[in-house]
Amino acid sequence: MIGEWLDIGPVTQIAPGNARTLPVRGGEEIAVFHTLDNRFYALVNRCPHKGGPLSQGIVHGAVVTCPLHNWNISLTTGEALGDDEGCVPTIPLRVDAGRIYLLREAVVRPRAA
Amino acid sequence: MNAQTGFETALPAATGERLVVIGNGMAGCRAVEEILARDPARFAITIFGAEPRVNYNRIMLSPVLAGEKSFDDIVINSAEWYAANGIELISGDPVIHIDREHRQVVSRAGRVESYDRLLIATGSDPFVIPVPGKDLPGVVTFRDLDDVDKMLAAAERGGSAVVIGGGLLGLEAAHGLSLRGMQVTVVHLMPTLMERQLDEAAGWLLKSELERRGQAILTGADTEAILEQDGHVAGVRLKDGREIAADLVVMAVGIRPNTTLAKAAGIECERGIMVDDHMVTSDPAVLAVGECVEHRGQCYGLVAPLWDMCRALADHVTDAPTGYTGSVTSTKLKVSGIEVFSAGEFSAAEGAEDIVMRDAARGVYKRVVLSGDKVVGAVLYGDTADGNWYFDLLKKGADVSDIRDALIFGQAYASGGTRGDPNAAVAALSDQSEICGCNGISKGTVVETIRAGACSLDAVRSQCKASASCGSCTGLVESLLQLTLGDDIQTGPKTVCKCTSFTHDDVRRLIVERELKAIPQVMQELHWTTPDGCSACRPALNYYLLCAWPGVYEDDQKSRFVNERMHANIQKDGTYSVVPRMWGGLTNPRELRAIADVVEKFNAPMVKVTGGQRLDIFGIKKEDLPAVWADLNAAGMVSGHAYGKSLRTVKTCVGSEWCRFGTQDSTGLGVQIEQLTWGSWMPHKFKIAVSGCPRNCAEATIKDFGVVCVDSGYELHVGGNGGIKVRVTDLLCKVATEEEALEHCAAFIQLYREQAHYLERTAPWIERVGLDYLKEQLFGEPDTVRRLAIRFRYSQQFMQDDPWAKRAAGEDSELHQHLAEVRPLELAQ
Numbered sequence: 057m058i059g060e061w062l063d064i065g066p067v068t069q070i071a072p073g074n075a076r077t078l079p080v081r082g083g084e085e086i087a088v089f090h091t092l093d094n095r096f097y098a099l100v101n102r103c104p105h106k107g108g109p110l111s112q113g114i115v116h117g118a119v120v121t122c123p124l125h126n127w128n129i130s131l132t133t134g135e136a137l138g139d140d141e142g143c144v145p146t147i148p149l150r151v152d153a154g155r156i157y158l159l160r161e162a163v164v165r166p167r168a169a
Numbered sequence: 170m171n172a173q174t175g176f177e178t179a180l181p182a183a184t185g186e187r188l189v190v191i192g193n194g195m196a197g198c199r200a201v202e203e204i205l206a207r208d209p210a211r212f213a214i215t216i217f218g219a220e221p222r223v224n225y226n227r228i229m230l231s232p233v234l235a236g237e238k239s240f241d242d243i244v245i246n247s248a249e250w251y252a253a254n255g256i257e258l259i260s261g262d263p264v265i266h267i268d269r270e271h272r273q274v275v276s277r278a279g280r281v282e283s284y285d286r287l288l289i290a291t292g293s294d295p296f297v298i299p300v301p302g303k304d305l306p307g308v309v310t311f312r313d314l315d316d317v318d319k320m321l322a323a324a325e326r327g328g329s330a331v332v333i334g335g336g337l338l339g340l341e342a343a344h345g346l347s348l349r350g351m352q353v354t355v356v357h358l359m360p361t362l363m364e365r366q367l368d369e370a371a372g373w374l375l376k377s378e379l380e381r382r383g384q385a386i387l388t389g390a391d392t393e394a395i396l397e398q399d400g401h402v403a404g405v406r407l408k409d410g411r412e413i414a415a416d417l418v419v420m421a422v423g424i425r426p427n428t429t430l431a432k433a434a435g436i437e438c439e440r441g442i443m444v445d446d447h448m449v450t451s452d453p454a455v456l457a458v459g460e461c462v463e464h465r466g467q468c469y470g471l472v473a474p475l476w477d478m479c480r481a482l483a484d485h486v487t488d489a490p491t492g493y494t495g496s497v498t499s500t501k502l503k504v505s506g507i508e509v510f511s512a513g514e515f516s517a518a519e520g521a522e523d524i525v526m527r528d529a530a531r532g533v534y535k536r537v538v539l540s541g542d543k544v545v546g547a548v549l550y551g552d553t554a555d556g557n558w559y560f561d562l563l564k565k566g567a568d569v570s571d572i573r574d575a576l577i578f579g580q581a582y583a584s585g586g587t588r589g590d591p592n593a594a595v596a597a598l599s600d601q602s603e604i605c606g607c608n609g610i611s612k613g614t615v616v617e618t619i620r621a622g623a624c625s626l627d628a629v630r631s632q633c634k635a636s637a638s639c640g641s642c643t644g645l646v647e648s649l650l651q652l653t654l655g656d657d658i659q660t661g662p663k664t665v666c667k668c669t670s671f672t673h674d675d676v677r678r679l680i681v682e683r684e685l686k687a688i689p690q691v692m693q694e695l696h697w698t699t700p701d702g703c704s705a706c707r708p709a710l711n712y713y714l715l716c717a718w719p720g721v722y723e724d725d726q727k728s729r730f731v732n733e734r735m736h737a738n739i740q741k742d743g744t745y746s747v748v749p750r751m752w753g754g755l756t757n758p759r760e761l762r763a764i765a766d767v768v769e770k771f772n773a774p775m776v777k778v779t780g781g782q783r784l785d786i787f788g789i790k791k792e793d794l795p796a797v798w799a800d801l802n803a804a805g806m807v808s809g810h811a812y813g814k815s816l817r818t819v820k821t822c823v824g825s826e827w828c829r830f831g832t833q834d835s836t837g838l839g840v841q842i843e844q845l846t847w848g849s850w851m852p853h854k855f856k857i858a859v860s861g862c863p864r865n866c867a868e869a870t871i872k873d874f875g876v877v878c879v880d881s882g883y884e885l886h887v888g889g890n891g892g893i894k895v896r897v898t899d900l901l902c903k904v905a906t907e908e909e910a911l912e913h914c915a916a917f918i919q920l921y922r923e924q925a926h927y928l929e930r931t932a933p934w935i936e937r938v939g940l941d942y943l944k945e946q947l948f949g950e951p952d953t954v955r956r957l958a959i960r961f962r963y964s965q966q967f968m969q970d971d972p973w974a975k976r977a978a979g980e981d982s983e984l985h986q987h988l989a990e991v992r993p994l995e996l997a998q
């Protein structure tokens with residue numbers, strides 16, 4: 057089981073309300089989010105609008121507001137909320153015993169929800 | 170310790186198959202009870218228990234510690250029960266080996282029992298963080314009665330205790346120990362208490378209440394070592410260097426399913442012992458139940474799921490299989506006087522919607538999370554009466570669409586005859602019934618006021634004070650407006666955002682009046698309708714608090730827009746631009762050389778002269794920013810705040826020093842003004858210019874604050890803007906000396922800082938309040954200018970440390986560094 061999951065370290069390295077990035081060689085950079093109610097999500101770090109780095113946006117609820125033009129992106133589905141349309145791939149994530157794990161195959165081949 | 174023998178059994182053991190149970194705890198015994206209830210004669214039962222006592226209600230250890238219950242009160246099955254049911258209890262003698270081949274278990278005392286069916290119910294072990302000193306005498310966990318006895322013994326001697334872990338267990342331990350007279354400090358790794366059950370808002374309320382009760386709560390605190398003195402625990406040291414003295418240290422950081430025996434016996438385990446829907450392990454003869462199991466990828470730490478597991482198990486072994494499909498859990502904190510409830514998911518799932526109700530007067534926070542028409546989660550603080558009702562709706566997956574509007578007010582209200590229509594419910598109230606508790610306003614009065622012409626929430630607030638204080642009756646007043654006026658309601662002035670019914674002015678006023686000093690506190694006291702605000706109100710509140718409490722309020726990084734968090738301007742490609750300050754537009758070879766070096770060293774694709782008389786270095790990666798800043802600092806340059814809602818630039822012209830028309834030293838004054846005002850956070854960005862004569866080469870009359878020098882002194886202009894909507898400044902006044910110019914600049918900025926709305930530049934601000942109002946505020950009384958300037962200078966003490974220097978020195982490095990890099994090698998399965 058652990059084999060399918062990639063250990064990216066302890067939950068404490070991302071403060072609530074923040075996100076950190078995980079570059080993937082030959083792949084797309086991933087943003088790992090820690091919400092204010094202490095849930096964790098992983099998205100490809102590319103806004104569906106014009107590719108803004110979502111990791112740099114303000115996190116509220118399970119939503120991140122893109123730093124470039126303020127689109128709101130759902131952390132659970134990767135979809136743009138409100139009138140905006142577009143979707144960014146999410147990466148299955150699980151937290152176990154204080155460590156964060158990402159689904160390996162999704163890390164290599166992210167797919168839109 | 171030597172094992173004590175089991176109780177003699179009164180009845181002859183039943184003659185059926187032999188069932189051996191490992192673990193005399195809550196799940197093990199409940200499983201046995203369930204089996205007996207179905208088929209008493211089926212098994213000859215032997216139970217091994219490591220604890221030297223009968224089965225008791227573990228969750229009640231907290232009240233025992235707190236002195237609210239005794240051990241006898243919490244015993245579930247007395248010795249008589251075992252005897253009466255022909256169960257052999259071997260307590261105080263743990264099983265140390267399972268021999269699956271011969272279907273036998275071996276106890277520490279050497280006792281061998283063979284089985285047809287084996288049930289493993291070994292629960293879980295407290296997790297002990299591997300820090301130096303963890304094994305010292307005086308370091309205890311919180312799992313069984315022996316632990317409680319150790320704590321009570323320590324409490325007898327008095328002194329202070331540190332509880333590591335701010336979850337359910339830790340807080341109940343802390344509560345018990347402080348009731349027993351110890352001085353308790355809770356050390357919690359995460360920034361909010363019980364973060365797995367509570368959101369930021371509820372966690373904050375809980376923390377403040379515990380602090381009010383005299384406990385010290387340290388969040389975001391990472392334990393580095395447990396300190397020792399003559400062989401006994403003496404305290405705890407945190408990673409940040411802080412040390413807390415303690416005569417007792419309680420480790421309550423979590424639990425681990427106890428799988429030791431099963432693993433050793435080759436039974437399949439992951440986090441827990443793997444079981445199917447009938448609680449059968451990888452060995453058909455071996456069952457497992459309780460906290461030690463992992464079912465469908467889940468391990469549980471609460472009793473409710475165990476009861477379901479035990480039913481499924483009993484159905485299975487008595488040949489009437491039903492199957493366990495997993496549990497949704499809810500949590501209640503057992504700390505007398507504090508009501509906390511949490512269930513299900515509260516981190517908004519897809520299409521999920523929050524309904525939030527706050528009542529500051531009663532210290533209540535309620536949040537129900539809906540997905541579609543179903544309740545998927547609830548967090549309650551201060552009033553948990555409806556917890557079980559929400560939990561029930563959640564488990565049933567009930568459709569709540571027709572009680573939705575009233576859901577948050579609770580069961581009584583929602584399922585009342587009014588079929589959950591809040592308006593109908595309010596209509597049903599008598600005219601005498603009180604609407605606004607704070608100001609004692611009755612329904613009758615409010616309705617009269619509305620009939621008399623108050624057609625908006627704001628009008629009602631100002632004319633009869635209803636909902637003007639704490640605001641918790643806002644909903645009721647809105648219903649009354651609805652009922653009385655139908656569609657003629659006028660919506661009040663623009664609120665800060667959709668999260669609140671208060672305007673910017675209200676919020677700013679109340680922050681000061683009620684001395685609100687933290688974002689979650691403002692949201693609670695002012696009844697925010699969302700749990701943690703949005704990208705519009707968080708930055709605004711952060712600024713208002715920063716402005717109201719200089720030196721006291723701690724800036725909340727996560728509530729700032731990226732540019733202000735990163736201290737650089739984000740570009741369309743995700744890189745950043747860096748603009749060092751050039752005081753008054755002046756520079757020198759050293760600075761220019763440093764900039765040139767940075768451009769080459771970090772091969773910045775572009776460097777440009779800005780419209781603000783300084784240089785902008787483009788295309789810097791977030792990882793490189795601290796290094797770039799270090800180099801610029803080395804040459805004496807600080808942040809230019811080209812990214813901030815703060816002082817941007819002070820443009821100057823050459824002035825009397827060189828220019829044949831110059832009347833005053835505009836360059837020198839510009840530099841002085843920039844040194845006075847740089848670093849100050851403001852409602853929006855702020856630009857200044859000083860021109861040496863009315864030819865105005867520095868464009869001072871389209872700046873937020875502009876100085877135009879004349880022979881007789883200095884004309885001070887305000888409210889200019891050269892941007893989207895160009896606005897020429899208004900002349901504020903004329904002064905004779907540089908000192909006065911500086912003083913007035915400080916005063917004007919402070920007035921703007923204290924009164925403008927967040928994201929309102931000086932131009933629209935003055936358009937809104939009018940120049941006369943401004944002059945009144947500044948010159949109405951003889952020394953207001955002086956007092957404003959003093960307040961500005963005071964807050965500047967805390968603002969004028971270069972953010973770049975701190976980052977270059979390593980502060981908030983995680984904002985710049987990647988978590989890690991994933992290389993194909995690690996990905997290859």
Ligand code: SRM
Nearest residue numbers: 738746778779780781782783811817890891892893894930
């Ligand atoms: C760099 C610069 C253009 C240049 O190359 O000259 C610039 C660049 C930006 N301006 Fe500007 N403005 C720059 C001078 C100006 C000026 C001229 C001046 O300051 O004398 C103005 C008109 C004067 C004024 O502001 O009243 C100006 C009016 C704006 C506006 C409209 C403001 C308004 O109230 O209408 C915006 C948008 C905003 O702030 O909301 C803006 C926003 C921006 C932003 C920050 C857009 C953004 O949010 O990313 C641009 C950032 C680019 C970057 O990454 O650095 N910039 N901007 C100038 C930096 C000055 C400096 O040294 O700090």
Ligand SMILES: Cc1cc2nc3c(=O)[nH]c(=O)nc-3n(C[C@H](O)[C@H](O)[C@H](O)COP(=O)(O)OP(=O)(O)OC[C@H]3O[C@@H](n4cnc5c(N)ncnc54)[C@H](O)[C@@H]3O)c2cc1C
Nearest residue numbers: 192194195196219227228263264291292459460470471472
């Ligand atoms: C202080 C405290 C407060 C709690 N409060 C709550 C609450 O409010 N609500 C809630 O739902 N849950 C609460 N819990 C959790 C709840 O008590 C557990 O979920 C429950 O006890 C688990 O039951 P179990 O039988 O799986 O494990 P246990 O009850 O721990 O039983 C396991 C037993 O097996 C014994 N054992 C282990 N290894 C061996 C061996 N090799 N041989 C023989 N015996 C062995 C252990 O000594 C133990 O007696 C609380 C727990 C604690 C400690």
Ligand code: SF4
Nearest residue numbers: 738741779780892893
């Ligand atoms: S004028 Fe527009 S494009 Fe040019 S720097 Fe300013 S904001 Fe950017």
Ligand code: FES
Nearest residue numbers: 103106108122125
């Ligand atoms: S790139 Fe994200 S909103 Fe434009």
